[in-house]
Each structure stands twice: as structure tokens, then as C-alpha cells.
Amino acid sequence: MRREAPQRLSDYGPLAFPAIMLTVFFVIPFGTMIAVSFFQRQQGGFYTPAFVFSNYERFLSLFFAHVLGFSLMLAVLVAVCCVAIGVPFTYLMTKMSRRAQIVWMVALLSVLSLSEVIIGFAWSTLLSRTAGITNLMVTLGLMDTAVALSPGFPAVLTAMVYQALPYTILVLYPALVRLDPTLTEAARTLGASPLKAFFTVVVPALRTTILATLIMVFIFALGSYLLPQILGRPQHWTLSVLITDQAIYQSNMPFAAAMAVFLVLVTLGMVALTLFAGRKREETT
């Protein structure tokens, strides 16, 4: 079917609603934030319109560079872990019967209904010394004494992967379901073991989807600020935690806004870099 290009102004009518929604709920708040990031902070939690760079200048310190680096590293790690677990898991899930797939999907969706707070405290209990899984290990004779696994970096990573995995699978599922099953069968008739067929056919054929999923989980993980606080030590706090801290507890809106803008810019830069790398690879193959 060929669509005609819109001729008159009224032809753009159907676009009005999404355009208004986008303006009211995205463009205006985002613009406000950018504006506030240049405002002058006043003592007592207020700020006055101005055009100063002091908020950005304050950010350019070793401490914040360290936090930014840690946040990006954590988000990348969460994205990689989620995809590394999610792709094989979803692939095996698509091989199951329809009924089994529905059961798994419902279970995964139910994880999405949990709030970040509940996930955080559930994991902190599970990883605690007094009531955690190490007690089970002691009972089973696998460990001598129960130890605390939280707070710590592994705890933060585990909980964040747990939180992001259902999203990962939901994004991967449609692409994997559509993947022609005869591709793997063909690889097997050509001498590839099932594992080899997975890595030489399924993964490369899904390269674009995997790249998109990595970016989605990366951005999702960058915004996480509760789990690092509940399960991590102060050195495991992400930039999002500091933004929350500045905005809510220190009442320094301009500085919080400046940090948020910076985070957005760095994120966009990384996404662009990933897409660029992906496109480069596609051209060479």
C-alpha cells in the first residue's frame, strides 16, 4: 500500500495529540531542568534565574569523575550480564511448549510488579548474615559460618540484574520467536553442535536486537538509585544517588540538574558510540 504524503495542514491533525503529550510531559520538564542547571543557588534551598556555569564547574572534580565512571561501569556490567543470561534463556524458552512459555512469561511479569524498594530489601535479607542464604549453606554443610554478602558490589550487581532481566527478556522474546528455527537445524546438518550453532548462527543473526537490548538495559540501569543505597556501601553509590541526594536532601536543585544534564549527555554519547560501532561491524561483514 502506498501512502500519500500529507498535503494540507489538517492532514497533520492526528499528530497533534502525541505532539502535545510529548511537549507537556517531556520537552517542558527537560527544558526546565536544563534551564535550572544554569541558575544561581541561594542559601536555604532556593534558586534565582541566572546564567552561571558554577554548577558544572563544581561537577568537574575527581570525586564526581570517579562516581560517573563507577555508574557507567555498573550500568555496562548490568547490561552485559542481563544479555548474557537473557539471550540463552529466552532462546531455550522459545523452544518450550506454548503453555510452558506462558507460565514463564507470567512469572517474569510478576517480577515487574515488585517495587524497587521491595526488591532491595528482599535481597538485603537474602544476603544478610543472620537470615540469608549462607545460613542454608551452613545447614547443608557447604560453609562453616554464615557471612554477610551485603552490603557490597556483588549484592548491588545481583539485585540490579534481577530487576532488569524481565525487561531484557521481554525485549528479546519477539525477535527470538520470529527467528527461523530451520537456521539452527541447517547449521546442525552442516556439522555444528547445538552449542556451536547457537553462537555461530543465533547470536550473529540477532546482532541488531542484542545491541538494542544492551542499550536499553544500560540506560535502565543508569537510572537506578535505590538498590545501590540499600545494598551497597557509599563507594558503590551511583551518580543517580548523588543527584537524588542533592535534589531532595541538600535542596540544591541547580547542582542536581547540572549533574542530570551531564549524565544525559554522557549516556547519549555512549549510545551513539555503540550504534556507530555496530554499524561499522555490519559494513565490514
Next chain:
Amino acid sequence: MSGLTLDAVRKDFGSFTAVNDVQLSVPHGTFVCMLGPSGCGKTTLLRMIAGLDLPTSGRVLLDGEDITAVPTHKRNLGMVFQSLALFPHLTVGENIAYPLRIRGAPREEQVKRVDELLSMIHLTGYADRPVAKLSGGQRQRVAIARALTRSPKLFLLDEPLSALDAKLREAMQVELRQLQQQLGITTIVVTHDQREAMTMADTVVVMNKGEIRQAASPMEIYRRPADTFVADFIGSTNLIDMETDSAGRAVALGQVIPGLSAPGGGKAIISIRPEDVDLTAPGSGGAILGTVTFVRDLGGTIETFIDCAGKQIIAVSTPRARPDVSVGQPVGVVLDPGVCVVLST
């Protein structure tokens, strides 16, 4: 024994039997076409030979060795899928080199083999093209070449030409047959197109409802079908009820047919090909009287539809032997016992 042997191979899906105790022996170097209506179990049988499905019971033997439990990737075979299953992320050359690459063969060997195969399928110089940029026939050839990269013992094709248009399909049939003869490889093709089977096969295996109805050469299948299903499925035929009268003579459509007899002296069915039905003037000796109901002149052939006591008989003749008939006229139908096949009911 050299070649492929299926020994009482059976496949059940729940209470449905897709393949029912199939017994078949394919000598080395033979071209076999498995032919049957959709759902007859031919694809399931092929998948069991490939190891993609496991038989419920029975054995698959290749060169005398039981390979029933051998996983697909350890059987040395090449398979062309109906969807072709070319890897979309690889080029033509990479697709063909795939079996060598995963085995870690040296780069020079891969390039050499790809060049060999590309020249064999008349696509020299296409190695660096992405598969998405190929035409249907070219993709077909690439899929065939990829399946032959390892010089397999067994070449399996599942409806390989069904996606091509009629002209290209016929050309590919000839090409595939020539390729097979050149390589001398044992080949099994699943198809529902009888022209394809007749063109390519040494042996045609006609299947229905999970069972082999007849396995023989194309001419044998056409000339001496084993039962009414085969007679009707391969080409078109006239199936005429036959009885034995009190004197022991065969009677069809009210006319004694000398030289035929029903096995056991009861009822039977005569199969006669439309091109074997002769038309004469009404009232000739031994001819069955009928009325012409329709004449279809297709240029190359002329089909005459005749009503004989309520039974429709179709006769086909060439323009050179154009029968002198017109709609509504009486005509004599001659069933030559020499070309009639008597089948049990």
C-alpha cells in the same frame, strides 16, 4: 550394504502416527524422490534420516552402520530446507564456507572449496554478495552448494524448488539431476510435484498416510501402479469398476473385456491412462458405447469427456490423431487390455 536403509521406522506424535513402520532400501548413488500429498509423512521421514527428529521405533542405517542415535552434526549429510535457511548475516561465500569454518579449516582451503562450488553452480564471482541481494534461483543454488561443501554421503532436499516459478523450477530440476549424476551422491528429495519426481528420480517412493504405497522407477510407477491411490496420484487416470460374470469373463461398463481377469475372480478396478483410451465409431465390435459431453482442445492435446452409462471417461489424443467427435454425438470407447492395469478394490 552400501547406501541408506530404513528398517521399520516409525514416528508417533501422541496418538497420531506420522510414519508407520517404513521399510526402504536406497542403494548408493541413487536419486530417490519421496512423493505424496501434504501430511503423508514424507518430510517427517526425511527429518528422521537427517536426525532432526528421532524415530519412535525402528532403525536408520547408513552404509550398514546404525545411525539412529547419532546426532545430526555427526552424520555426514547435506540438507536443503524448504525455506533454504541461508544465514542472513553471512555472504554467499561465508554461507558456503560455514561447514569448513566451524571445523576450523585453514583459510586457503575454505577459499578454494568456495571457488570450486561457486563454479559448479555457475555463480563464480558471487562470493562477497550478501545473500539478501540474490534472486530466488541464485539463493536456491547457494543452498545446494552449501549442503555439498563437506562432500556428504547423503544429500537431502525438502521441497527444494517449491518457492521458484514454474519455468525456473523445471530448469533447476534438470540441473539438480545432472549435478547428482556428476557427483554420484545418494540423494533423497521430498516433493509433492509429480513432474519433479518423474524428471529427476531413479526411484519414486509414493507415500500416503505415513506408509509407502509403492517404490519403483518412474515408468514402472506410471505404467504399473500398485494400487488405486498411486494410479490416481501419479498423472491422471480413469478408474473403472470391473466385475466377473457367471462365465468368468471380466465385465466393465456393460462390456466384456477379453484378456482381463480380476484376481480371485471377484470385483476389481481397471486403471487406464487417458492417452491409452481409443475412440472409434459407435457400434464397433468390443467398444463401449458412450456420449461425448465436452471437448477441451488445449492445442497440444485434446481431451474428450465421454459419458458411458453414467461413468465419465476421459480420453486424451494429440492433434495429429484428432478424434472425429463433437459434443452430444455417440462414440465407441475401446479399452485395450494390453494397457489396462487391474487393481484390487
